Amino acid sequence: MLKFILRRTLSGVVALLLFTFLTFVLIEVLLPGDYATPFRLSMTGDEIAAFRESLGLDRPLPVRYWFWLRNLLTSGLGQTTFRVGDGLDLKSVIPPTVLVFVIGLGIAYLLGSWLGRVTGWRPGWRSDGITLLGIATYTLFPPFLGFLLVRLLGPRVWDLRNALIDDPRGNLWIVAPVTKQAVMWTMTATVVVVSALYALVGSWVARRRKLRMLSLPAFAAIAAVSYAWWVYRNIDPYAVDILFDASVAILAFLLLSYGEFMLVMQTSMASVVHDDFILVARAKGIPDRQVRDRHAARNALLPLLSRFAVSLPYLLTGLVIIERAVGWPGIGSFLFRAVDAQDMPVVLDTLVVVGVITIVVRLVMEVLTAVLDPRIRIRIESGAP
Numbered sequence: 001m002l003k004f005i006l007r008r009t010l011s012g013v014v015a016l017l018l019f020t021f022l023t024f025v026l027i028e029v030l031l032p033g034d035y036a037t038p039f040r041l042s043m044t045g046d047e048i049a050a051f052r053e054s055l056g057l058d059r060p061l062p063v064r065y066w067f068w069l070r071n072l073l074t075s076g077l078g079q080t081t082f083r084v085g086d087g088l089d090l091k092s093v094i095p096p097t098v099l100v101f102v103i104g105l106g107i108a109y110l111l112g113s114w115l116g117r118v119t120g121w122r123p124g125w126r127s128d129g130i131t132l133l134g135i136a137t138y139t140l141f142p143p144f145l146g147f148l149l150v151r152l153l154g155p156r157v158w159d160l161r162n163a164l165i166d167d168p169r170g171n172l173w174i175v176a177p178v179t180k181q182a183v184m185w186t187m188t189a190t191v192v193v194v195s196a197l198y199a200l201v202g203s204w205v206a207r208r209r210k211l212r213m214l215s216l217p218a219f220a221a222i223a224a225v226s227y228a229w230w231v232y233r234n235i236d237p238y239a240v241d242i243l244f245d246a247s248v249a250i251l252a253f254l255l256l257s258y259g260e261f262m263l264v265m266q267t268s269m270a271s272v273v274h275d276d277f278i279l280v281a282r283a284k285g286i287p288d289r290q291v292r293d294r295h296a297a298r299n300a301l302l303p304l305l306s307r308f309a310v311s312l313p314y315l316l317t318g319l320v321i322i323e324r325a326v327g328w329p330g331i332g333s334f335l336f337r338a339v340d341a342q343d344m345p346v347v348l349d350t351l352v353v354v355g356v357i358t359i360v361v362r363l364v365m366e367v368l369t370a371v372l373d374p375r376i377r378i379r380i381e382s383g384a385p
């Protein structure tokens with residue numbers, strides 16, 4: 001398994017380098033002028049020439065790409081020439097995006113897999129209606145969906161938040177001993193670490209078939225442990241406030257994501273419902289719900305995970321657009337502001353972050369698929385490619 005992880009990681013790094021190089025070339029070719037062009041009105045000709053030379057813009061394209069990659073690795077992310085983020089940098093907008101992505105994707109998986117399991121097991125007019133609704137939300141235009149949710153749910157979410165937190169003026173952060181960015185980092189790190197620990201323990205237990213890794217109790221346990229840690233760190237009221245702020249973005253991402261999970265799960269359930277092992281389970285007198293959840297759904301889960309690994313870049317693209325539509329201060333909003341300001345170094349850095357998130361999540365899903373599927377696990381352990 002270790003060799004499999006190293007091989008997948010290496011292929012992901014190579015893919016990321018190819019992606020960044022192609023993006024760098026496209027920006028260099030399509031962008032009129034170069035990075036020094038916006039400063040021509042405030043600098044003399046000699047100053048512009050010196051500035052271009054300091055940035056390496058007078059070098060060949062491969063050399064410029066090498067300089068940019070070296071600066072990215074040594075100087076960090078988000079080195080900007082414009083104030084594109086209202087005082088924020090790229091590092092500060094990563095936690096909001098990861099938080100919405102993890103929570104929204106977890107709920108979308110639970111809802112989509114459950115609806116797909118039910119509708120695929122017993123087709124009928126109710127199943128057709130649920131399928132039609134899932135297709136409608138899955139194909140909605142993200143900015144339009146974000147606009148509707150902000151207009152319809154925004155005021156109601158704010159009223160509910162004031163009722164629960166008892167802060168009608170919204171001044172919770174004025175006297176807060178911590179900053180919103182620090183709380184966001186803690187929340188995101190907690191959810192990611194708890195999920196990773198559960199994946200490690202759950203993968204060991206799942207191989208012995210003692211529980212299902214991806215289930216409602218599992219996600220409830222992750223949420224409970226995360227909230228308990230927030231209470232221990234005395235940031236629970238601020239974390240709840242942030243969750244209310246992110247609720248519209250989470251709901252929009254959920255509505256755009258669960259339909260694909262439902263359709264894939266529905267198709268997988270329909271393909272195994274008449275298999276021999278299902279007929280044998282029914283012949284033994286096992287209750288219908290247990291046959292559906294413990295036999296059919298377990299086999300139908302594997303195509304769902306494989307499909308998720310393939311569609312991950314599209315999900316992240318949808319999240320970027322949603323953040324812009326609902327005004328959530330994540331990577332998407334930061335990226336669009338950098339594009340508006342024509343700050344191409346920040347655009348490239350942002351795309352690198354999105355690529356890294358994609359590679360990491362895809363690696364996790366591939367390992368999880370290998371753990372749950374004995375055929376893939378045996379092939380990996382035998383050394384087959």
